[in-house]
Structures are given as structure tokens and as C-alpha cells.
Amino acid sequence: MASSTGDQSQAVRNGLRTKVLTLHSMNPRVRRVEYAVRGPIVQRALELEQELRQGVKKPFTEVIRANIGDAQAMGQRPITFLRQVLALCVNPDLLTSPSFPDDAKKRAERILQACGGHSLGAYSVSSGIQLIREDVAQYIERRDGGIPADPNNVFLSTGASDAIVTVLKLLVAGEGHTRTGVLIPIPQYPLYSATLAELGAVQVDYYLDEERAWALDVSELHRALCQARGHCHPRALCVINPGNPTGQVQTRECIEAVIRFAFEERLFLLADEVYQDNVYAAGSQFHSFKKVLMEMGPPYAGQQELASFHSTSKGYMGECGFRGGYVEVVNMDAAVQQQMLKLMSVRLCPPVPGQALLDLVVSPPAPTDPSFAQFQAERQAVLAELAAKAKLTEQVFNEAPGISCNPVQGAMYSFPRVQLPPRAVERAQELGLAPDMFFCLRLLEETGICVVPGSGFGQREGTYHFRMTILPPLEKLRLLLEKLSRFHAKFTLEYS
Amino acid sequence: MASSTGDQSQAVRNGLRTKVLTLHSMNPRVRRVEYAVRGPIVQRALELEQELRQGVKKPFTEVIRANIGDAQAMGQRPITFLRQVLALCVNPDLLTSPSFPDDAKKRAERILQACGGHSLGAYSVSSGIQLIREDVAQYIERRDGGIPADPNNVFLSTGASDAIVTVLKLLVAGEGHTRTGVLIPIPQYPLYSATLAELGAVQVDYYLDEERAWALDVSELHRALCQARGHCHPRALCVINPGNPTGQVQTRECIEAVIRFAFEERLFLLADEVYQDNVYAAGSQFHSFKKVLMEMGPPYAGQQELASFHSTSKGYMGECGFRGGYVEVVNMDAAVQQQMLKLMSVRLCPPVPGQALLDLVVSPPAPTDPSFAQFQAERQAVLAELAAKAKLTEQVFNEAPGISCNPVQGAMYSFPRVQLPPRAVERAQELGLAPDMFFCLRLLEETGICVVPGSGFGQREGTYHFRMTILPPLEKLRLLLEKLSRFHAKFTLEYS
The missing domain is CATH 3.40.640.10 (Type I PLP-dependent aspartate aminotransferase-like (Major domain))
Incomplete structure (x- = not known):
């Protein structure tokens, strides 16, 4: 309350009253919330994308969002069967269309039967x-x-x-x-x-x-x-x-x-x-x-x-x-x-x-269903590519001096540890930034690669990491990993 | 903590330990939450539906859920244009299909362009x-x-x-x-x-x-x-x-x-x-x-x-x-x-x-768009029927002795006031129920009509109401309103 009253008198002096809801008077628990996966670095990535669209010259041509586990944003195609059934559910007029397989229609009808008013809209x-x-x-x-x-x-x-x-x-x-x-x-x-x-x-x-x-x-x-x-x-x-x-x-x-x-x-x-x-x-x-x-x-x-x-x-x-x-x-x-x-x-x-x-x-298609073969093929292709990308990530990072990366046994991310030179740590502290945030911001500004600093997830004091998804398409990922490794080498040199 | 320890010793006597998470130890704020629109009366409606399906004999053949503003569950059909565009967004393979109007396709393409990876899945x-x-x-x-x-x-x-x-x-x-x-x-x-x-x-x-x-x-x-x-x-x-x-x-x-x-x-x-x-x-x-x-x-x-x-x-x-x-x-x-x-x-x-x-x-279809006429007709039909149902509700309730209902000027509900005889109020109190909850439960058990007691929304002390949607189809609504009015008369007689 004290700070709110303080705001008020300041505002009165300025001839304007304070807002009812201010940073000082708002829910203090909400103020303490942090969510790095969509934090300041992602805000900055958004701004950079806008600048690129406006024709501002950058040392890169696109921002690559490796900050969030969002496969389709990285170009992964939806599984055909899932979208066929959903389209039938959304627009049941399509149930008479010959362009959908029978099992997709049956599945849509089964779901709609279970909905209020037989509609996804209830x-x-x-x-x-x-x-x-x-x-x-x-x-x-x-x-x-x-x-x-x-x-x-x-x-x-x-x-x-x-x-x-x-x-x-x-x-x-x-x-x-x-x-x-x-x-x-x-x-x-x-x-x-x-x-x-x-x-x-x-x-x-x-x-x-x-x-x-x-x-x-x-x-x-x-x-x-x-x-x-x-x-x-x-x-x-x-x-x-x-x-x-x-x-x-x-x-x-x-x-x-x-x-x-x-x-x-x-x-x-x-x-x-x-x-x-x-x-x-x-x-x-x-x-x-x-x-x-x-x-x-x-x-x-x-x-x-x-x-x-x-x-x-x-x-x-x-x-x-x-x-x-x-x-x-x-x-x-x-x-x-x-x-x-x-x-x-x-x-x-x-x-x-x-x-x-x-x-x-x-409950995906069963082996006897018309959609089974295609479904299975699409599913396996995605999982096999993810496995290859997990392996590639570990390999490239571990070849880079000053970066070490545990095996990506599962999920969608690598969380490599990076050595940051003491002078970079000092520079970050001068700027009021966590050292790995400083590293990731510089990485973003110079390469367009958006990853999330380890400090957003927690890490042992004095160690530095970042989280990067393994989701970009394989060849793009390879370039990305190499670019990132080179940037780290350059950054290390700069602050040594 | 005291009650949790109490639970614990009781459980030890029974040879079983208590749960970590109990009614006593859980978040007390969550315990205090009430939400009547999906409260005990709706739980009972669900049970009655199950009993009907199992062939249990009831004085009604279906439960009518007038408890919640859920138009499509009450049989209202989705607006064609909305579902066409959504189906195209869900399954963009349909963009080449001749069975969708051009403006629907354009709208779907415009939305997909704005999505990550051009997909609703990002x-x-x-x-x-x-x-x-x-x-x-x-x-x-x-x-x-x-x-x-x-x-x-x-x-x-x-x-x-x-x-x-x-x-x-x-x-x-x-x-x-x-x-x-x-x-x-x-x-x-x-x-x-x-x-x-x-x-x-x-x-x-x-x-x-x-x-x-x-x-x-x-x-x-x-x-x-x-x-x-x-x-x-x-x-x-x-x-x-x-x-x-x-x-x-x-x-x-x-x-x-x-x-x-x-x-x-x-x-x-x-x-x-x-x-x-x-x-x-x-x-x-x-x-x-x-x-x-x-x-x-x-x-x-x-x-x-x-x-x-x-x-x-x-x-x-x-x-x-x-x-x-x-x-x-x-x-x-x-x-x-x-x-x-x-x-x-x-x-x-x-x-x-x-x-x-x-x-x-x-941003619905513009007058020059191919989908405009149908969209407009469907929209007007829904709104005109809702207006007729609002009027009908007010009329029928106000003709019933002991029920009074303000005009339904807008939204989707009537909130009529019902007179409940003192003996019904006493009976409810014996049962530990709010008097209007007692009325609504009896209504549900005897007619299958599910409405929400006024006590779930708040009302002046000593007054009783219920909330009923105006959403059932017109002729069904008329029967419903008459049935409800008759039930109220019978209930009043029973407790007079």
C-alpha cells in the first residue's frame, strides 16, 4: 500500500492520477513468475523478425526459433490421418465425400456420436x-x-x-x-x-x-x-x-x-x-x-x-x-x-x-485399417528423423571446443554446457544479465539463432548452458549446429 | 496440520496410512470453490441419463439440460461458413476441392499464412x-x-x-x-x-x-x-x-x-x-x-x-x-x-x-462474398428464433401462478422467481439443502428438466429463483415451460 500511495502523490504532482493497477500494486506472486521459454530472448527474436521484414540489414536472413518444442512451426507436416478425421469432425458434410478413407469417416462418426448435439461446438x-x-x-x-x-x-x-x-x-x-x-x-x-x-x-x-x-x-x-x-x-x-x-x-x-x-x-x-x-x-x-x-x-x-x-x-x-x-x-x-x-x-x-x-x-489406425500403412510410414519417418537429429546434435556439439553435450536419449532438446570466458562473465554482470543470457542474446543478434539460456531452467552455480530444440530439418540443423559452434569459438576468442 | 495428523493416527489404527492429499490437507481455497452451473444437480442429471440408457423406468424419457448455455448441444446447427473455413484450415488438402466456396478458401489460406509453419498445429x-x-x-x-x-x-x-x-x-x-x-x-x-x-x-x-x-x-x-x-x-x-x-x-x-x-x-x-x-x-x-x-x-x-x-x-x-x-x-x-x-x-x-x-x-463474409447470403440467413434465423424463445419464456412463466419472470432482454437465460411454500422450505432445511436446490432436484427427478437453483448465482435472502436457458428448440421449449409451470403448481400444492 505504501508504494501505491507514493505513486499516487507523484502522479498528483504531475497532474495525472496513478492507475489502479500498477507494477507496485499488482499481485506480487504474478510479478515473481518467470517463463524463459517465451521470455525476453523470444521477444527480441520477434523484433528481429519484424526488422528483417522491414528490410533492415542483418548478418542473417532468417530467425531460427530453436527455443520451443514446436515441431510444425519447424516444418514438420501433420500426420494425414489425424487431420482427415478432424476435418470430418469439423465439417460433417464431408462424410459423404469420396476423398476420405472409410476408417477416417468411421472414426469421425464415432467421435461425433460422443459429442453433445453430435458437434465439436458443444x-x-x-x-x-x-x-x-x-x-x-x-x-x-x-x-x-x-x-x-x-x-x-x-x-x-x-x-x-x-x-x-x-x-x-x-x-x-x-x-x-x-x-x-x-x-x-x-x-x-x-x-x-x-x-x-x-x-x-x-x-x-x-x-x-x-x-x-x-x-x-x-x-x-x-x-x-x-x-x-x-x-x-x-x-x-x-x-x-x-x-x-x-x-x-x-x-x-x-x-x-x-x-x-x-x-x-x-x-x-x-x-x-x-x-x-x-x-x-x-x-x-x-x-x-x-x-x-x-x-x-x-x-x-x-x-x-x-x-x-x-x-x-x-x-x-x-x-x-x-x-x-x-x-x-x-x-x-x-x-x-x-x-x-x-x-x-x-x-x-x-x-x-x-x-x-x-x-x-x-487409438491410431489398426493394421487392418485402410489408413494404417500411410499412418505408420509417416509416424516412423518423423521418429526416425528425430533420432537422427538427436544423434547429430550430440556429435557436433561434442566436437566443438568448450561445448559438451550429454546424449539426447529422448524428448526434443539438447542442453549443452558451454564454457564462457571470465571476461564475458564480467561483461554480462556489468550489463545486469546472466552470463548465459548474454551469450544467447549475442548469438541471436549475430546469427539469428534463438535458444534459451540455461539460467531459465536452473543449473549448478557457475555452470552455463542453453536449451536448443532438435526440431529444425536435418540439413538445416547441421548448419545451425556448426554456426552455433563457430559463434561460440569466436565469442570465446573475443573475451579471452 | 492438526486434522492431517488426526487422519494419520486413525489410519494407523486401521492398518492403512492416510493419503498425502486429503480433503483436510488440500488447498483450502480450492475446497471453498463452488460452481453451480456444473454442480451436484448436473451430476445427478448425468446419473439419470445413465439410468435411462440402462432401461430404468422414469416418469420421463429424456433429461433436458437447460442448465448451461450450450446452443449446439440443444440442436442448434453450426454456421456453415465457419465450419467450411475451419475444415480447410485443419486439412489444407481440401483447398483444391471444388466443393468449397472461393471466399472460404481465401479465408483459410489467409489464416494459415499467419500460423507458424502454416499449420493450426503450431x-x-x-x-x-x-x-x-x-x-x-x-x-x-x-x-x-x-x-x-x-x-x-x-x-x-x-x-x-x-x-x-x-x-x-x-x-x-x-x-x-x-x-x-x-x-x-x-x-x-x-x-x-x-x-x-x-x-x-x-x-x-x-x-x-x-x-x-x-x-x-x-x-x-x-x-x-x-x-x-x-x-x-x-x-x-x-x-x-x-x-x-x-x-x-x-x-x-x-x-x-x-x-x-x-x-x-x-x-x-x-x-x-x-x-x-x-x-x-x-x-x-x-x-x-x-x-x-x-x-x-x-x-x-x-x-x-x-x-x-x-x-x-x-x-x-x-x-x-x-x-x-x-x-x-x-x-x-x-x-x-x-x-x-x-x-x-x-x-x-x-x-x-x-x-x-x-x-x-x-470478420464474417462481406456482402460481395459468395458465402454472404447463406451466412446472413443462417445468422438471422438463429437470432430470430432466440428472440422468439426469449419472449415465449417470459410469457409462459408470467402466466403461471407463483412464478414471475423479468423480460429476457438479452443473453440466453431466464431467471424466474418462484414462490416456495414454507413447508417446502422447512423440508429442504431438514434435508440440508437450499430450498431452491430442493425444488430443482425434485423437478429433475420428476420431469427430467435440469435447471440451476438461484442459490448458485446468489439472490436476496428469502427469495428463490432458478436459471433456465432459452436454448431448446421452440416447440420443445414451450412444452418444457408448461411442464415446469405445472410441476411448480403440483409442488406448491404438495407442500401447502
């Missing part, structure tokens, strides 16, 4: 269309080797982000040193830090081990938890697998150890598994937390609370714009589950086109 | 596609008789609800008696009460005047504000025009008076104008808060902070499932506007199909 129930929840449950069962999934534990959402925020909201309580603490990996995907800031919860950092390919170490979880217990009430543990921004794929042993830890320490588990289809490295395999938990048997299987998140934005389809997603909750208290549904109902329903798309992703 | 910038923000600004200018609108003040959203929550989030600050208070109408649309509960803000009720067709009276705003100032810091005023659930359309004089009040009392104005196309009564006309504000000139026009919300879910199109919407902010502090964009960026972007749909709604 609200669905807040948890999502029942038929689609059932299809998701069947997908989970297949994925997990037959372990049952209950459609009533599946809630569709507006992308995975929406569901993650909803579950975190449920968990936040207490004041002062009883405030809810949530353990998140460092480096993390900044949705977590942003949401915890907004909710006023305590972010408890546990560090992934860069020396061991970003492995999650339970002794580090213990350390983080013990330190946190002095000033908050840790109640939840978030895991991102495959890792974002770090690209590691957790072993089954690691997942078991995390589950035992969560059980012993009474932590609600959030498993961000949106990259479950994006596993590239030989020897790596995706294990869902749900499957591992169930296979561990008592006392874990029947008691450990877990929420697992998935999305239509990643995988082979990359349909980010449709904002489809779901959460499966396991061992959640029935009354809390009712409360979650109530909370979701205030926002009415997730976008219905995104729900329809999710349905197709979880 | 993320957009968080404020929404720039081209669509420009089209929205032009729509606002046309609507407001040429008063300029700046695309940079337009932010697209996931339905209007999303934008309303975002603006409310910015406004919430303070603790104890400096907590932000927000004035909302009673009766209100429960998104407001639910959001304020979740954010921990203070809900400040001002009552609409049922005797004067739910008019908004500035002296009542004064009363509410004065009373609130003792225990919170009122900083915002929400107005819903046309009214939900109350259906009134505000006069220009009233809007001017509200703006003067907000200016003098330093309140940020939120104008929920999602029913701006839904005005039926002769003599009623929609005036946007923005237009009135700008025409009032200094000191109001250049200073009063305002956010105005609109949606693709209502109007003549009723495309609820696509979750399209926008907010225009006026006189918002530039730094706060940056903070709002940052907050939106954490959730990446509004669903792109909903953005595309919004574009078509704000």
Missing part, C-alpha cells in the same frame, strides 16, 4: 468426453502391458500444462514454514517454477547429475528434502521423464528408487511423461511411473499417490496448437478427486477439437 | 496470432462506430473465462483487511465467485434490482463499496452486460453512471460482454463499455482502466467447444500489460482452432 463434460477417456484408459493399459487403467481416473485437459497446474493447485496449502514445498528437478521445465511462484508454494530444487547424463540420484533427493524440511512442508515430487530440457531417459531401477523415496517420505508424485513417444537412444526405453509402481506391488502399488501427464503437442504428431492433453491419477483420495473435477468444471471443458485429436493419438 | 504467440488480433481490433472499431482499437491491447484466450481469470489474478494482492475486494453483481455468473475464492480475494456483492428488471443501481454500488471498505481494499468492479443469469441489457445512462462511479472510487472495470450479439427486446440495444467510456471524454476516456471480454461460445454461433475468446484492455498500465503477457505465456497459447474461429466471427 461443451463436453469437464473431465472430457467419456468415450475418449475410455480410449485413453485403453491406451494406457496397452502401453503398460495390460495393467488396468480406469477411465474415471483420466481427466482430459488443455495441453498437459493445464493438468499439471490443476494438480499443483490442489497440493498448495499452509502458511509460513508449513507452506507446501514441491521438489522439482534442476534443470527443470519452467512451467513448474512459474506455477509454484504464482501459487505461493515453495520450490525445492534437486539437481540432476550432469556428469552421469543428467541422471536422477536418490541421495540428492534426500539432501534436498532434508534441507527443505526446516522451512516448508514438502508434499510433492515432480519428475520429468524423458527429461526436459535435459533429454535423459530414466532407467527402471531409477524409477523404482524414486517411488520408494516418495512413499517413505510421503510425497505425492507428479510424473511429466509428455515425451513418452520420444525415445531415441539405443538401450533406452520408456517406463511409465504407473507401470513400475503397479509392478512393485504392496505397499507401493495400492497406496502411492501419482499423477501422470501426457499431451498431443509432442511425440510424432507435434500438434501443439490444438492444446490436447490428459492426466491419469492413481491412488488419489476419492474426495480430492471430486474436488479436482469441481475445479476443472469452473473452466467448463478442454477444447473439444483437442480432445478429438487426443482420441486419435491414443 | 503454437501461436501467447497473445494470439497477430493477424487475428488485428481483425479483432477492426471488429471492435466497427462495433463502436469508429472509435479506434489497438491490436496490441487485444489478447486472445481460451474462452472468455480464461481471460477473466487472468485479469482477476493480476488484481489480487494484500493480506487481511488490505486484501483485494472485487465487486460482483448478485445474481452473478459463478465463474466470478469461484475465481475470487480460489485467489483468496474478497467477494463484494452488489444486488441487481429485480423489481426494475434487474437494473444496476449506482446507489447500491455505493452501499456495497462503503460496507466493504471496512474489511478489504476494493479495487475492481465486474459488470455482466447483457446479464447472466438475469438477461437485462444495460442502458447507456446506466453504463455512464457505472463508469463515473468506477472512476471516482478508483476501481478497475471488468466488462463481461460475451452476450453482445444476444439482444432481443424492442428498445434494448447493446452499448459497449469501451464506446461509452471513450465518448465520455476526459477525464474518463484517457484514464479509466477497463477490460472487456468476448467469446465464440455465445452469440449466433454458439461454438462453445472451440474455447475461443479475447479481452481488450483499455488504459492498462504498460508494465502491467507486459506482466499479463508473461502470465499468459506460461500456458503457451490459446487453442489455435479457437483463434481461427474467432477470426471468422469478428
Whole structure:
């Protein structure tokens, strides 16, 4: 209030009154939110694009946005079957058109039958269309080797982000040193830090081990938890697998150890598994937390609370714009589950086109369907190219002096570590910038390559990284990686 | 914490440990959220539908959901042009098909050009596609008789609800008696009460005047504000025009008076104008808060902070499932506007199909376009039928003894007042139910008609109402209104 009054008198002196809503008087929690993936560097990229369009001369001809996991923006083509069925759902007059395969028509009719008024334009129930929840449950069962999934534990959402925020909201309580603490990996995907800031919860950092390919170490979880217990009430543990921004794929042993830890320490588990289809490295395999938990048997299987998140934005389809997603909750208290549904109902329903798309992703064409061959070919082509790009990224970066990059076992990003000369660090500090932000801004200005500084995800003090997607087309990516490596060499020379 | 420990020892006695997340340990603000439009009565309606499908005998053959403004679920057909363009956007292979009109193809190409990777599947910038923000600004200018609108003040959203929550989030600050208070109408649309509960803000009720067709009276705003100032810091005023659930359309004089009040009392104005196309009564006309504000000139026009919300879910199109919407902010502090964009960026972007749909709604076919005639005919047919249904609702209810209903000047609902006999009120209290909830539950069980009790929206103590949409097809609506009136007579007799 004091600062607001101060504004007021300043304004009165200027003959103008202050706004009701100012930086000083606004929600302080919102002010503290940061989201680097779309932060200042992306704002600057937008400005540069505008300048290029206006004919301003630059040392590059296009801005390459390697800041965000947005496959179709990077030129990946949508999967034909998905878009055929969606077009039929959007405009059912097309159901009589001979230019669509029969299985696409059947799928569209099946989805429309499950919609209010047989239209994508009606609200669905807040948890999502029942038929689609059932299809998701069947997908989970297949994925997990037959372990049952209950459609009533599946809630569709507006992308995975929406569901993650909803579950975190449920968990936040207490004041002062009883405030809810949530353990998140460092480096993390900044949705977590942003949401915890907004909710006023305590972010408890546990560090992934860069020396061991970003492995999650339970002794580090213990350390983080013990330190946190002095000033908050840790109640939840978030895991991102495959890792974002770090690209590691957790072993089954690691997942078991995390589950035992969560059980012993009474932590609600959030498993961000949106990259479950994006596993590239030989020897790596995706294990869902749900499957591992169930296979561990008592006392874990029947008691450990877990929420697992998935999305239509990643995988082979990359349909980010449709904002489809779901959460499966396991061992959640029935009354809390009712409360979650109530909370979701205030926002009415997730976008219905995104729900329809999710349905197709979880139940793609079967081998006997006319669309199967093409669907399979398109899917495999995308995944094979992603695997090649993951490998290429690791190779090129590791050949560059002063850059080291862990294997991109999965997901869509590399998170290489860069050596920055002390004089560059000093220069950044003079400018009031994090050193890796300074590096990334210079990179953007000189090459048009837009990547996100490691400081936006968190990293060990004194280390510097950036996150770069592996999504540009293969040959473009190769040029990009080489250009970036050369820029780093030049930058290092400049500040040595 | 105390109750959580209590749970724990109870559980230990039972040989089972408690959940980490229970009704006691969860976020208490979320627990306090209520949302009647999808509350217990709608849950019961779902169960009844399931029982009907299973062949359970009921005194009715179908459940009629008059609880929610969901036009297409009630059989309204989508507008052809909108769905044609959307299908072309979803599946651009159709751009070569002869079965789509040229203007639909041009519109689809224009939208796709503005999308990342020319695909609805890419993320957009968080404020929404720039081209669509420009089209929205032009729509606002046309609507407001040429008063300029700046695309940079337009932010697209996931339905209007999303934008309303975002603006409310910015406004919430303070603790104890400096907590932000927000004035909302009673009766209100429960998104407001639910959001304020979740954010921990203070809900400040001002009552609409049922005797004067739910008019908004500035002296009542004064009363509410004065009373609130003792225990919170009122900083915002929400107005819903046309009214939900109350259906009134505000006069220009009233809007001017509200703006003067907000200016003098330093309140940020939120104008929920999602029913701006839904005005039926002769003599009623929609005036946007923005237009009135700008025409009032200094000191109001250049200073009063305002956010105005609109949606693709209502109007003549009723495309609820696509979750399209926008907010225009006026006189918002530039730094706060940056903070709002940052907050939106954490959730990446509004669903792109909903953005595309919004574009078509704000720039429909021009008179020279091939699709114009059909578009215009479909639009007029929907609006004319809604006007007839608004009239019919008022007539039938006012003929029924013990029911009185203000004119449905706009929006999509009637909010009739019902007399409930004292013995019914006692019976409800014995059952622990609000009397109008008891009435609505009995109505549902005996007739299959699902309406929402007035207590879910707020009403003067001792008065009882329900909200019912005017959306069922005309002849069905007539039967429904008569059935409901007869049920009320029977119910009154039963408890007299």
C-alpha cells in the first residue's frame, strides 16, 4: 500500500492520477513468475523478425526459433490421418465425400456420436468426453502391458500444462514454514517454477547429475528434502521423464528408487511423461511411473499417490496448437478427486477439437485399417528423423571446443554446457544479465539463432548452458549446429 | 496440520496410512470453490441419463439440460461458413476441392499464412496470432462506430473465462483487511465467485434490482463499496452486460453512471460482454463499455482502466467447444500489460482452432462474398428464433401462478422467481439443502428438466429463483415451460 500511495502523490504532482493497477500494486506472486521459454530472448527474436521484414540489414536472413518444442512451426507436416478425421469432425458434410478413407469417416462418426448435439461446438463434460477417456484408459493399459487403467481416473485437459497446474493447485496449502514445498528437478521445465511462484508454494530444487547424463540420484533427493524440511512442508515430487530440457531417459531401477523415496517420505508424485513417444537412444526405453509402481506391488502399488501427464503437442504428431492433453491419477483420495473435477468444471471443458485429436493419438489406425500403412510410414519417418537429429546434435556439439553435450536419449532438446570466458562473465554482470543470457542474446543478434539460456531452467552455480530444440530439418540443423559452434569459438576468442 | 495428523493416527489404527492429499490437507481455497452451473444437480442429471440408457423406468424419457448455455448441444446447427473455413484450415488438402466456396478458401489460406509453419498445429504467440488480433481490433472499431482499437491491447484466450481469470489474478494482492475486494453483481455468473475464492480475494456483492428488471443501481454500488471498505481494499468492479443469469441489457445512462462511479472510487472495470450479439427486446440495444467510456471524454476516456471480454461460445454461433475468446484492455498500465503477457505465456497459447474461429466471427463474409447470403440467413434465423424463445419464456412463466419472470432482454437465460411454500422450505432445511436446490432436484427427478437453483448465482435472502436457458428448440421449449409451470403448481400444492 505504501508504494501505491507514493505513486499516487507523484502522479498528483504531475497532474495525472496513478492507475489502479500498477507494477507496485499488482499481485506480487504474478510479478515473481518467470517463463524463459517465451521470455525476453523470444521477444527480441520477434523484433528481429519484424526488422528483417522491414528490410533492415542483418548478418542473417532468417530467425531460427530453436527455443520451443514446436515441431510444425519447424516444418514438420501433420500426420494425414489425424487431420482427415478432424476435418470430418469439423465439417460433417464431408462424410459423404469420396476423398476420405472409410476408417477416417468411421472414426469421425464415432467421435461425433460422443459429442453433445453430435458437434465439436458443444461443451463436453469437464473431465472430457467419456468415450475418449475410455480410449485413453485403453491406451494406457496397452502401453503398460495390460495393467488396468480406469477411465474415471483420466481427466482430459488443455495441453498437459493445464493438468499439471490443476494438480499443483490442489497440493498448495499452509502458511509460513508449513507452506507446501514441491521438489522439482534442476534443470527443470519452467512451467513448474512459474506455477509454484504464482501459487505461493515453495520450490525445492534437486539437481540432476550432469556428469552421469543428467541422471536422477536418490541421495540428492534426500539432501534436498532434508534441507527443505526446516522451512516448508514438502508434499510433492515432480519428475520429468524423458527429461526436459535435459533429454535423459530414466532407467527402471531409477524409477523404482524414486517411488520408494516418495512413499517413505510421503510425497505425492507428479510424473511429466509428455515425451513418452520420444525415445531415441539405443538401450533406452520408456517406463511409465504407473507401470513400475503397479509392478512393485504392496505397499507401493495400492497406496502411492501419482499423477501422470501426457499431451498431443509432442511425440510424432507435434500438434501443439490444438492444446490436447490428459492426466491419469492413481491412488488419489476419492474426495480430492471430486474436488479436482469441481475445479476443472469452473473452466467448463478442454477444447473439444483437442480432445478429438487426443482420441486419435491414443487409438491410431489398426493394421487392418485402410489408413494404417500411410499412418505408420509417416509416424516412423518423423521418429526416425528425430533420432537422427538427436544423434547429430550430440556429435557436433561434442566436437566443438568448450561445448559438451550429454546424449539426447529422448524428448526434443539438447542442453549443452558451454564454457564462457571470465571476461564475458564480467561483461554480462556489468550489463545486469546472466552470463548465459548474454551469450544467447549475442548469438541471436549475430546469427539469428534463438535458444534459451540455461539460467531459465536452473543449473549448478557457475555452470552455463542453453536449451536448443532438435526440431529444425536435418540439413538445416547441421548448419545451425556448426554456426552455433563457430559463434561460440569466436565469442570465446573475443573475451579471452 | 492438526486434522492431517488426526487422519494419520486413525489410519494407523486401521492398518492403512492416510493419503498425502486429503480433503483436510488440500488447498483450502480450492475446497471453498463452488460452481453451480456444473454442480451436484448436473451430476445427478448425468446419473439419470445413465439410468435411462440402462432401461430404468422414469416418469420421463429424456433429461433436458437447460442448465448451461450450450446452443449446439440443444440442436442448434453450426454456421456453415465457419465450419467450411475451419475444415480447410485443419486439412489444407481440401483447398483444391471444388466443393468449397472461393471466399472460404481465401479465408483459410489467409489464416494459415499467419500460423507458424502454416499449420493450426503450431503454437501461436501467447497473445494470439497477430493477424487475428488485428481483425479483432477492426471488429471492435466497427462495433463502436469508429472509435479506434489497438491490436496490441487485444489478447486472445481460451474462452472468455480464461481471460477473466487472468485479469482477476493480476488484481489480487494484500493480506487481511488490505486484501483485494472485487465487486460482483448478485445474481452473478459463478465463474466470478469461484475465481475470487480460489485467489483468496474478497467477494463484494452488489444486488441487481429485480423489481426494475434487474437494473444496476449506482446507489447500491455505493452501499456495497462503503460496507466493504471496512474489511478489504476494493479495487475492481465486474459488470455482466447483457446479464447472466438475469438477461437485462444495460442502458447507456446506466453504463455512464457505472463508469463515473468506477472512476471516482478508483476501481478497475471488468466488462463481461460475451452476450453482445444476444439482444432481443424492442428498445434494448447493446452499448459497449469501451464506446461509452471513450465518448465520455476526459477525464474518463484517457484514464479509466477497463477490460472487456468476448467469446465464440455465445452469440449466433454458439461454438462453445472451440474455447475461443479475447479481452481488450483499455488504459492498462504498460508494465502491467507486459506482466499479463508473461502470465499468459506460461500456458503457451490459446487453442489455435479457437483463434481461427474467432477470426471468422469478428470478420464474417462481406456482402460481395459468395458465402454472404447463406451466412446472413443462417445468422438471422438463429437470432430470430432466440428472440422468439426469449419472449415465449417470459410469457409462459408470467402466466403461471407463483412464478414471475423479468423480460429476457438479452443473453440466453431466464431467471424466474418462484414462490416456495414454507413447508417446502422447512423440508429442504431438514434435508440440508437450499430450498431452491430442493425444488430443482425434485423437478429433475420428476420431469427430467435440469435447471440451476438461484442459490448458485446468489439472490436476496428469502427469495428463490432458478436459471433456465432459452436454448431448446421452440416447440420443445414451450412444452418444457408448461411442464415446469405445472410441476411448480403440483409442488406448491404438495407442500401447502
